[in-house]
Amino acid sequence: MRPCDRREPRLCLLPPRISRRRGDPPRAILKADEAELLELDGEPFPIEVVEGAGSYVCGEETALLESLEGKRGVVRARPPYPAQAGLYGRPTIVSNVLTFAILPSILARGGSWYASLGTGRSSGTMVLQLGGRVKQPGLVEVPFGMSLRQVLDQFGGGMAPGARFKAVQVGGPLGSLFPSSKLDLPICYDAFAQAGAVLGHGGIVVYDHETDMVDLARHFMAFTAYESCGKCTPCRIGSVRGREILERIQSGGGSLDDLALLHDLGETMKVASLCALGGRAPYPVLTAIEHFPSEFRSKLNA
Amino acid sequence: MKLTINHRLVVASPGETVYSAAKKAGIAIPGLCASDHLNPFGSCRLCLCEVEGQAGLPASCTTPVREGMVVHTESERLTRLRRNILELYRSEQPAGGEHPEALERLAKGWGWRRYGIGSRRCARRSSTTPIRFSRSTMRSVSPAPAACEPAMKSKAPMP
Numbered sequence A: 001m002r003p004c005d006r007r008e009p010r011l012c013l014l015p016p017r018i019s020r021r022r023g024d025p026p027r028a029i030l031k032a033d034e035a036e037l038l039e040l041d042g043e044p045f046p047i048e049v050v051e052g053a054g055s056y057v058c059g060e061e062t063a064l065l066e067s068l069e070g071k072r073g074v075v076r077a078r079p080p081y082p083a084q085a086g087l088y089g090r091p092t093i094v095s096n097v098l099t100f101a102i103l104p105s106i107l108a109r110g111g112s113w114y115a116s117l118g119t120g121r122s123s124g125t126m127v128l129q130l131g132g133r134v135k136q137p138g139l140v141e142v143p144f145g146m147s148l149r150q151v152l153d154q155f156g157g158g159m160a161p162g163a164r165f166k167a168v169q170v171g172g173p174l175g176s177l178f179p180s181s182k183l184d185l186p187i188c189y190d191a192f193a194q195a196g197a198v199l200g201h202g203g204i205v206v207y208d209h210e211t212d213m214v215d216l217a218r219h220f221m222a223f224t225a226y227e228s229c230g231k232c233t234p235c236r237i238g239s240v241r242g243r244e245i246l247e248r249i250q251s252g253g254g255s256l257d258d259l260a261l262l263h264d265l266g267e268t269m270k271v272a273s274l275c276a277l278g279g280r281a282p283y284p285v286l287t288a289i290e291h292f293p294s295e296f297r298s299k300l301n302a
Numbered sequence B: 001m002k003l004t005i006n007h008r009l010v011v012a013s014p015g016e017t018v019y020s021a022a023k024k025a026g027i028a029i030p031g032l033c034a035s036d037h038l039n040p041f042g043s044c045r046l047c048l049c050e051v052e053g054q055a056g057l058p059a060s061c062t063t064p065v066r067e068g069m070v071v072h073t074e075s076e077r078l079t080r081l082r083r084n085i086l087e088l089y090r091s092e093q094p095a096g097g098e099h100p101e102a103l104e105r106l107a108k109g110w111g112w113r114r115y116g117i118g119s120r121r122c123a124r125r126s127s128t129t130p131i132r133f134s135r136s137t138m139r140s141v142s143p144a145p146a147a148c149e150p151a152m153k154s155k156a157p158m159p
Helices: A016-021 A024-034 A061-068 A097-109 A111-116 A148-155 A189-194 A213-227 A233-250 A256-272 A276-280 A282-291 A293-297 B018-024 B076-091 B101-106 B120-126 B145-154
Strands: A010-014 A047-051 A125-132 A138-143 A165-170 A203-208 B002-005 B008-011 B070-072
Touching: A024 A047, A097 A111, A097 A125, A125 A148, A138 A148, A148 A165, A148 A203, A165 A282, A213 A233, A213 A276, A213 A282, A213 A293, A233 A256, A233 A276, A233 A282, A233 B076, A256 A276, A256 A282, A256 B076, A282 A293, B002 B018, B008 B018, B076 B101
Parallel strands: A010 A047, A125 A203, B002 B070
Antiparallel strands: A125 A138, A165 A203, B002 B008
């Protein structure tokens, strides 16, 4: 992250899980500083590393800016966009660490090489975090356009021993759930947008046949209820009510009306929330109901 | 600066929000958090509006006016969303308690209470001492425990 005014210090905010457990990004910056590599056009280009306090919503660019200013990490209304008025009201470009991570390859091999990778409007590569019940979890970087199935088979090595595929979630805890019939979906922005899904930060989690989809849906709504910054009503109250409805369904006290209410609540959160946390929260729940309706119906109290 | 709100030509000054421009022109947009005395915050989301040529439904209280913009503040979809949001607000109110006037004024005639009333927050709060301001002129900000008890029984158990 870099305020455009070059007199300002350059800052970056790292989640504590990276800076504490690995220590690598701060160490890399320290080493670059020691080697006097941190300069731009002959002038010093200091990078200050600020450790985040662990809030999920501080990954959202405006909440991140609030946090960097020492305020509570809540989302700002846009406009103005950070590029107009960002950190301390100055024009600010907020970039993901992934963006910087790809720069050395582009500088070494050229922009046309990078642009030649990928498909359609999604050019280049995507870094994926492959997890869950695959044989070989880990980080992989693939060109856009590869199908989910190819990624799971080629890099994940298929399912873990004894596990049978049930669903895959792409894009983190707010990502849509896909059944096996959707595995040929290519990993690119257009195809995902068409499928009503997001690539998000590229997290891929595979769930096996033992996964309780009602419990999974409840888990993700509980996640949003916990992480909501509380600024806007659809997310602050909606996520709590959503979690309660799913808890009720799970405990056998739910009804068909509860499923209808989840749809209504989902629509409200999707379009009325201030940021993507509330706006995306209904997706894992609604796609779980869409693709695994029998699991929800069987728990309903007639 | 000229814009159109609900098919009416409205004149506004640059930097003004759609919400305040509408208000000055006598077009009331529902809202709970917008105030002449505070900076725009965009919390309640009741003042959502439709702007032609723009995706999504921005809050009119945080949306700056633009020359020539065409805004709609009333539609079937907006009404449905406002009802849903008010229903969420109501779900936080204590059972049997007095509800905030502004909330009830907006929710007038809308009987939706599909989430039930009196939530778990209320039940949790009742187990501790309610927060009270020391000055006698100020009312308690927390529902009295008695008001919460029916709510705890009314709905399915929450772990």
